[in-house]
Amino acid sequence: MAKMRTRNFLVIISISLFLSGCGYKFLGSSKTKVFVSPVINQSFRPLADIYLANALRDVFIEYPEYQLVKHPEDAEYTLNVKINKWDRSPLFFSGEKTREIVVARFLIEAEVVLLGNDKVVFTDMIAESVPVSLGKDYDEERILEDISKNLASKIYFLLVERR
Numbered sequence: 001m002a003k004m005r006t007r008n009f010l011v012i013i014s015i016s017l018f019l020s021g022c023g024y025k026f027l028g029s030s031k032t033k034v035f036v037s038p039v040i041n042q043s044f045r046p047l048a049d050i051y052l053a054n055a056l057r058d059v060f061i062e063y064p065e066y067q068l069v070k071h072p073e074d075a076e077y078t079l080n081v082k083i084n085k086w087d088r089s090p091l092f093f094s095g096e097k098t099r100e101i102v103v104a105r106f107l108i109e110a111e112v113v114l115l116g117n118d119k120v121v122f123t124d125m126i127a128e129s130v131p132v133s134l135g136k137d138y139d140e141e142r143i144l145e146d147i148s149k150n151l152a153s154k155i156y157f158l159l160v161e162r163r
Contacts, residue, residue, distance in 0.1 A: 031067040032163070034060065035075035043108075045086035051144045052083065052110075055152035065160055077163075078115040081155065084125075085109040091131060106130045106147060112155055114163070122162045126154050 036056055041049035056079075060068045069075045087107045094100040108128045114121040128151050132143055 031064065032077065033069045033075045034066045034159075035069050035072040035078045036060070037072075037078060037080045040080075040082040043083050043086035045083070047144065048083050048086050048108075048148075051148040052081065052151060055145070055148035056081070056155065058149070059152040059156045063156060066156075076116060077121065079155075079159070080113040080115065082111045082113075083108065084111055102135065103131060103133055106132060106143070108147060108151060110151060110155070112158060114159060124158060124162070126151065126158065128154065 036053070039049040039053045039056070057068065060066055072078050085108065088104050089107065090103075091105050092103040094102050106129070108130075110126050110128075111123065112126055113123045128147060130143075130147050130150070132138075
């Protein structure tokens, strides 16, 4: 008798948990649709716009708050990103006699504009400063990817915060 009650209790709990999970899935499926315009690169850094556009796409896919759309007509919001500055400045030199740069700092500034119904929702400047070793393991492509990922994450969480 006690086993039967326990089994019935477990069945009822299992069914209620299953149904509440299904209800949560159906209620929580609305996402804000965003169109990301092509990134504008006004810095003199080649390929910076391509790396940042790829990183933005990856961040939007990774986090569930927004849904990317292919056409601006389908979107509730349009995101415009413009890279204004991508500079490299030396931090440390190898020695007094040689002026070889050992460690440098990349400074990136980007302007972010979010449009909703052709009206500006917000505009902001984002800056990223990253020190990088220029030694034997220096890989330009990896650095572009890492900086772009950091910048894309900042842009995404700025949208979540300000929207």
